Every structure is written in structure tokens, then in C-alpha cells.
Amino acid sequence: MTTRLKTALGLLLTGIMLFPVYWMLNVSLTRDQDMRKSPPDLFPAHPTLEGYRAVLDQQLPYLGTSLVIGLGTVALTVALAAPAGYALAKLRPRGGGILSFVLLAAQMIPGIIMAMGFYAIYLQLGLLQSVPGLIVADSTLAVPFAVLIFTAFMSGIPGELLQAAQVDGARALRTFWSVVLPMSRNSVVTVSLFAFLWSWSDFIFASTLAGGGAHEPITLGIYHYIGNNNQQWNAIMATAVVASLPAAVILVLAQRYVAAGVTAGAVKD
Numbered sequence: 001m002t003t004r005l006k007t008a009l010g011l012l013l014t015g016i017m018l019f020p021v022y023w024m025l026n027v028s029l030t031r032d033q034d035m036r037k038s039p040p041d042l043f044p045a046h047p048t049l050e051g052y053r054a055v056l057d058q059q060l061p062y063l064g065t066s067l068v069i070g071l072g073t074v075a076l077t078v079a080l081a082a083p084a085g086y087a088l089a090k091l092r093p094r095g096g097g098i099l100s101f102v103l104l105a106a107q108m109i110p111g112i113i114m115a116m117g118f119y120a121i122y123l124q125l126g127l128l129q130s131v132p133g134l135i136v137a138d139s140t141l142a143v144p145f146a147v148l149i150f151t152a153f154m155s156g157i158p159g160e161l162l163q164a165a166q167v168d169g170a171r172a173l174r175t176f177w178s179v180v181l182p183m184s185r186n187s188v189v190t191v192s193l194f195a196f197l198w199s200w201s202d203f204i205f206a207s208t209l210a211g212g213g214a215h216e217p218i219t220l221g222i223y224h225y226i227g228n229n230n231q232q233w234n235a236i237m238a239t240a241v242v243a244s245l246p247a248a249v250i251l252v253l254a255q256r257y258v259a260a261g262v263t264a265g266a267v268k269d
Helices: 003-028 050-091 096-106 111-125 131-155 159-167 172-183 185-201 204-209 218-223 233-263
Strands: none
Touching: 003 233, 050 096, 050 131, 050 172, 050 185, 050 218, 050 233, 096 131, 111 131, 111 204, 131 185, 131 204, 159 172, 172 185, 185 233, 204 218, 218 233
């Protein structure tokens, strides 16, 4: 297969995969009266910004709530997973292998089952329809994955560096904070990115634990546009476009760190 043919095939497959993104943008600019045309317009014949005006008028509080939840999930995930990964990789606690298996199995639990469990607990604790409750719930999705990523990355840190820190008088906590964590930048960025994306796109926990409350994330904000007799498709798609921008920007900026963080520990020297 020639280089030009490979390039053309790659462009074709990329176009097919990105077509839903283009169609989302196309519909966000389409007027309501043009929405049911058959066949639909491949380009908006009479583009309108009504959907984006609806976003600015109605969706900014939802976007703000999602941002707070996403950043809170990132902070909690890194705070819990980084020390756990360090302990499993370097301190070798008794039962570490079993714990790693449990973390792997935890990722296989369906989200709806966890949501029902959280609902029963939050009902007793008064955490339903609260931002802290959603942060804790979303972190349960990210922490098992994050611990495995940190463990794999930190296992590759030379033991001589840790021994040198111990010779200088640093204890385990100081060694982790001053030596291990700065060297684990790639894995921190990787974990932070995935934790943010999972919390940003979460719908199951949001609808179960925060539905009808004063602080709802953007996934529920979009859902409010869909009713029995009304589907504001241009507003829905405009909100989806705006909601996709933070995740897309973060992914572009962090991609080189993510590649290094995900493959860490895959090969041994």
C-alpha cells in the first residue's frame, strides 16, 4: 500500500469518526423550523446563534457546578491515589497483591449499582443533591484506576534515589513528597485528566444523587432541554459544543504527558 493511499485511508477514517462532532456543530447552528427537513442540510442554510444564546442565559450555572465537581474530583483522587500507589510500589505492604486485585475488580462494578448504594448512604447522611456528595461519588470511579497508574509509574523510579533520600534523613512521607511526587508528573497529569473527564461526563451519579437539587452538573442541564413535547435540539447541541470545549482543550494540552503516564511501567529495563 502506497503512502498516499495510506494517507487517504487515514483521512477517510478520521472524517468518519469526527462526523458526529461536525453534525453536533451543524445542528447547533440550525434554526428550529429547519430541523426536520428531509434530507437535512449538510451545512446550516440559515445559521442562527439562538442555541448559544440559550447556553449563556441558562447553562452557565450548570457549567460552573461541573467545573467545581471536576476539580474537586481531581484533587480528591490524586490525594488518595498517589500515596496508595507509592505504598504499593515502594513500601510493599502485606497483602498488596490482594489490594491491587480488589482495585482492578472494583472497576468492573456497574455504575448504577454504586449509585444505588451511594443513594442509601447519602439519604442517611444528608448529602443528597450536594456538590461534596458528587465529588466523593465520582472519585470512586477514578481512584482504583489512579492507584494502578501510580503504582505502575512509581515502580519504575530507581530505588537508589529513595535510599539517598533516606540517607539524608528523609522519612517515607518526606521522600514521597519531595522525591517521588515531583518525578511522577506524567502520571499525576494522566490521572487528573481521566478523573476530570469522568466527572465532567458523569450522568448516572448526577441524575441519581443530584437530580432536582440546586446544584446540578452540565449533563443534567442538557437533559432539561428534552421533554415529552419539546426537544430544543439546537440548544442541546450548542450546550454539548460548549461543554466539550474544556475537555478538548485539556486533552490537547496534556496529551504528551498522558502518553508517558499510561505506558509507564509497561516495559522494564
